[in-house]
Amino acid sequence: MKIRLPGGIRTTLAVALLLIVGGALGVAYLMVVPSLERRLVDDRLEELQRDGVELAAAYSSRDFSQPFALDNFVATFALVYNARTVVYQVGGPQPLKLFLQADSGISGRSVADDSVALETARTTHVARGRVTRGGRPYAEVAVPLVTTGNVLLLSSSIEDQLATVRVVTRRLLYATGVALLITAILGSAAAAVHARRIRRLERAANRIAQGRFDQPVVDDGEDELGELAAAFERMRVQLAQLDTARKEFVANASHELRTPLFSLAGFLELMTDEDLDEETRAGFLVTTREQVDRLTRLSADLLDLSRIDAGRLHVESEEVVLADVARALAEELQPIAEGAGHVLTLDTEPDAWALADEERVLQIGRALLANAIAHTPAGTEVVLRTGREGGTAVLVVSDDGPGIPAEHAERIFDRFYRVEGPQASGSGLGLAIARELAERMGGTVELSAAARRTTFTLALPAVAAAPEAVPVPS
Ligand SMILES: Nc1ncnc2c1ncn2[C@@H]1O[C@H](COP(=O)(O)OP(=O)(O)OP(=O)(O)O)[C@@H](O)[C@H]1O
């Protein structure tokens, strides 16, 4: 069951502190007061016992034949030891008979049937105890008088001792009250500070949840709340970056879609002109077709990216013979390369087997080859090579075109990033998709630019042994 106090964390913390302090002082009280009382009473009983035994010894060795000698003796003792001193006769019809008593000025009720004295009369041993008579507390010691068989009782009020205990108790209660008050004030102040910091964090979280990333999350504390605020701040920065990236992506994608659409609309408009000769119309149709192709490619790329972002892009993990992939690519792109005046050379090593998704490897190879053809001038030699490097199987596309300036080297893998130049330019998505696909297959795509040689390497996890030869049916 959840207990929820009104007033939130501030009240909860303050109440918890009060309970702790109250509990601690309660325990201190229980440990100090009863043992102090016991100790004081025991000390008094100890004293009385010593005096009683001394008195009994003196009593036995004295001669009390003089008149009043006994009374004086007992009265002196009562005065010196500040205790009511009583001698009982034992053995008559009553178990105890008051024989003599002196009370050192302490008036008290009758001690005729005193329980401590009765015990000594019964056992003939020293007895001691605490009794209440007429509502007042007394410490008592009874000692047997050996020569006469009588019993001597020393009874002393312990009001003073108990008063001392009461003073200590009162002081403890005052201390408890003051401690609780101080705790309540300090605790609620400290809790208020924490509650304020938590509320500030809550406001920051709400701001972030509403998509407002402009205000930083600040908390200078070095405790857990400070660390939480720092984590919130990191989250805010990351979300702000993601938000910017998302907005840029949407803006770029819209822009890329609009350009071919505008161009298509323009050409379609022009083609409605009835005076248009056949040759121009055919030219317009070719351009229209190109724009439709560009739109198709673009939408396929955007779809791939959205699948990658949503984590819904599925890649197979199968044995892929890279030499076969390279041959298929060369076959597919040879006409385009030749059409653009490029020389495409194939250099395959037969034992490069990768653990990958064949379709996706083809897609990456296609993007790299298309770049080497599209972004280099006619006459450039493009080499498509496969092989093994370390523990990886590689598919390498290199060209001796103008290369990529060093300052763009890493950024060309960003979405929509392209180097402005004289050569044809696409949407800037090819390399971004290639890299993400390679990473999904546990591989990499890297650019290494040597002097006048641009090399893109797709490295994939290699299969250790040759794939099983498919048995030829006899
Ligand atoms: N072999 C290359 N030689 C020179 N520049 C290159 C080469 N490959 C890529 N680039 C540069 O890198 C940029 C990014 O390439 P990427 O493939 O990502 O986009 P794109 O080819 O422009 O468009 P898309 O591939 O989406 O149609 C290109 O615009 C081009 O400037």
Ligand SMILES: [Mg+2]
């Ligand atoms: Mg490209």
